[in-house]
Amino acid sequence: MCRVARDLFSRVGMQGAEWMTRNLEPMMSFDRATAGVFSGVRAVECPPVQLPPDLPLNTRLKMDGLELLGKLSGDSVAAVFFDPQFRGVYDKLKYGNEKTSRNHVRVELPQMSEAAITEFTKEIARVLIPSGHLFLWVDKFHLCSDFRNWSEGTRLSVVDMVTWDKEIVGLGYRTRHRSEFCVVLQKEPRRAKGVWTARNIPDVWAERMRRKNHPHNKPVELQGELIEAVTAENDLVVDPAAGSFSVLEACLQRGRNFLGCDVAELNVLAERDGVMV
Numbered sequence: 001m002c003r004v005a006r007d008l009f010s011r012v013g014m015q016g017a018e019w020m021t022r023n024l025e026p027m028m029s030f031d032r033a034t035a036g037v038f039s040g041v042r043a044v045e046c047p048p049v050q051l052p053p054d055l056p057l058n059t060r061l062k063m064d065g066l067e068l069l070g071k072l073s074g075d076s077v078a079a080v081f082f083d084p085q086f087r088g089v090y091d092k093l094k095y096g097n098e099k100t101s102r103n104h105v106r107v108e109l110p111q112m113s114e115a116a117i118t119e120f121t122k123e124i125a126r127v128l129i130p131s132g133h134l135f136l137w138v139d140k141f142h143l144c145s146d147f148r149n150w151s152e153g154t155r156l157s158v159v160d161m162v163t164w165d166k167e168i169v170g171l172g173y174r175t176r177h178r179s180e181f182c183v184v185l186q187k188e189p190r191r192a193k194g195v196w197t198a199r200n201i202p203d204v205w206a207e208r209m210r211r212k213n214h215p216h217n218k219p220v221e222l223q224g225e226l227i228e229a230v231t232a233e234n235d236l237v238v239d240p241a242a243g244s245f246s247v248l249e250a251c252l253q254r255g256r257n258f259l260g261c262d263v264a265e266l267n268v269l270a271e272r273d274g275v276m277v
């Protein structure tokens with residue numbers, strides 16, 4: 001039992017002390033073990049970003065994401081979210097049900113080739129500040145196959161991953177899909193201390209998937225926690241393929257500035273197919 005727990009014991013009696021020992025001591029030893037690599041205080045700063053007038057902050061821009069990234073200076077952004085619209089999984093799994101409501105909309109969204117995804121990743125690596133983070137959304141198919149190729153030759157490497165439990169069961173030939181994965185990549189130099197300031201984000205995150213706005217909505221709360229972990233107030237967060245603009249929502253909730261776009265008129269598409277309520 002550590003000294004702090006012993007002091008508490010004398011104040012709160014046996015039951016209280018046992019509860020605290022059980023619950024607090026693991027946290028304290030974790031803190032001691034990670035003291036060398038973790039600090040809740042940010043030691044990185046983002047330079048003030050000068051944006052051209054055609055890139056207003058905190059709006060839903062309709063434009064190509066590569067064009068948007070191309071307008072940003074190198075080493076200027078603390079965090080980028082990227083959720084590619086990949087085709088691979090439908091080509092390879094051939095569920096054969098793409099004409100049904102939500103799947104129909106998904107297929108009609110502009111797809112990104114592997115080459116385009118690689119190009120996006122390269123641009124993201126360029127605009128991130130040193131030790132900045134890319135939160136890359138992938139499904140299990142890409143997680144288990146070729147997602148690492150996208151960042152090959154860049155200064156990004158994988159440092160962590162969060163599994164999102166959508167609390168809704170989807171399709172699958174064997175097991176049925178209920179999760180997606182947010183792979184965390186960091187630009188060199190790779191470090192947690194002074195850059196990642198949160199201690200409370202579990203690597204499995206349950207947040208019910210919302211079926212509004214877009215077929216690929218990502219969880220606003222989780223994205224908000226990740227944003228807070230690696231940025232300071234008013235820092236810029238970028239999402240070059242924003243879909244429902246869930247990252248914009250997370251930024252507004254957490255006091256960060258958002259810059260992002262989508263190439264498609266999603267609301268028009270959704271209304272036509274009558275699937276987003």
Ligand SMILES: C[S@@+](CC[C@H](N)C(=O)[O-])C[C@H]1O[C@@H](n2cnc3c(N)ncnc32)[C@H](O)[C@@H]1O
Nearest residue numbers: 064065083085216217218241243244246263264
């Ligand atoms: C998987 S969705 C993103 C969903 C988003 N993360 C959310 O939470 O709603 C991918 C989006 O990329 C968009 N997209 C495809 N090609 C694009 C491009 N070249 N530039 C910008 N957006 C693009 C699609 O229209 C689609 O809405």
